[in-house]
Amino acid sequence: MMYWNGQMGVWGWITMIVTFVLFWGAIITVVVLLVRSLGRGQQSGPAWSEPGWGAPPSRGPGWGAGGPQGGNPHGGPEQLLAERFARGEIDEAEYRARIDVLRQHRGGA
Known part of the structure; x- marks a missing residue:
């Protein structure tokens, strides 16, 4: 309780600000990751699977310079x-x- 009387130095203010930013950054990161992980189970597919969008190239195993080898999985x-x-x-x-x-x-x- 050394700084309780209102005479917190510059380093005290810097420490308080950095701690505040780190704390809220960690809280926001946890919330964003939680929302993303819960949202993945409810998606029917990526946006490019909608009609009118081309399907992306398959980048699975066997992908070479000339394209996927072994046929189209779809x-x-x-x-x-x-x-x-x-x-x-x-x-x-x-x-x-x-x-x-x-x-x-x-x-x-």
Whole structure:
């Protein structure tokens, strides 16, 4: 209780301010991490899985300079087109046209 009489020196003020900032920084960090960890279980997926967004590249094991090796884990382009057609994102004419282009490209490669 040496500084209780109101004569706290410069170092006392500096110590008090640093302690205050560290304390509230730790409290805010804990709250943010808690909210993030609780929120992860409730997400249906990342924002890019919404219609209109392209899927990100898979960066799992086997990723090389030329791209992922061992095939697409989400199915091929025909599967992707079939899913878009089933969701109603594309109509039948567009679906058939794109499937034909994919099959011609695969046959020529």
